[in-house]
Amino acid sequence: MSFINYASREINCKIVYYGPGLCGKTTNLQHIYSKTAPDAKGKMISLATETERTLFFDFLPLALGEIRGFKTRFHLYTVPGQVFYDASRKLILKGVDGIVFVADSQEERMDANVESLENLRFNLKEQGYDLDKLPYVVQYNKRDLPNVTPIETLRKDLNPTNVPDFTACASTGEGVFETLKAVAKLILVDLKKGR
């Protein structure tokens, strides 16, 4: 649910990075943070455990520039990926405008990917959203590792609806901005339609 402020001429949108534990959601945000000009970003907040596992969420505000005199801001959130943090995950999805599903390409994480995707659909439904109607992209992360599942298999299992998808290596930044741009664009196109 974007927030349009005619008084300050701003539009704010919320993007949520979803995916199984350790798939690289926080790393995506960290890369975006490190590569964005200081005047275009706010502070990145990570509510994490002592072992740097996301406990509640990471948050990164980005200002992309102006469209028709309106400042366009995107608020990037990640959810905690670990299965037992489901209650917190649901909360982060409130008011979401666009979703990035980050999949872990490693063979042994395939089941975790599928489970997390099902969990995403279920949690969205509980909030009254339909994943197929939301701006939504998929990222196949960790393509640099040796034991990765072939892209075709990942596509078949994780992207049956054929939304825009990207290969990535979030630790080096490959594919990170492509993913973000794609979801941001889908959100703006959605806004253009006026819902």
Add this chain to the structure above:
Amino acid sequence: MSTSQMVMYDEEFQEINEVIERLLKDSNSKVIFLVDKNGQLISGVGETERFDTTSLASLTAGNIAATGGLAKLIGEKEFSILFHEGEKDNLHISIVGGRVILVVLFDNRSSLGLVRLRVKKSSEELSAIFEKLVKKSEEQAKSGSSSFPFAEITDDDIDNLFS
């Protein structure tokens, strides 16, 4: 979509600011923020430049969401007031009209009792303004959103953002 889009217009924005400016004075507090439940900052008055308002808005909303989850677990609808006491500064957080979060930051020049009392009165006024705002944006949506700034954006406009 489960929730409608939040839209803020000049007229209501000014009305809201008048209410929270008055609350700032009456409650003798330092800063007052209004935050959308999704973590977007709506407005702020007082010593706002001293704070990272964007982060504050997002964490407040996260806080309200988490305590709201707790409330449901024990069979409550929500906890409509939260109070955080610090060594010097305190936060009084309350839900206004079921949709917006009012954050009052105050120190020992004020007191919890005073803040609670003043917040209660201002909340009623704010609720009324937000109710009006929701109706207004619904009407605008029905009448065809001709004034909607994004209706006429082109693909080029969008691409330019990423250049």
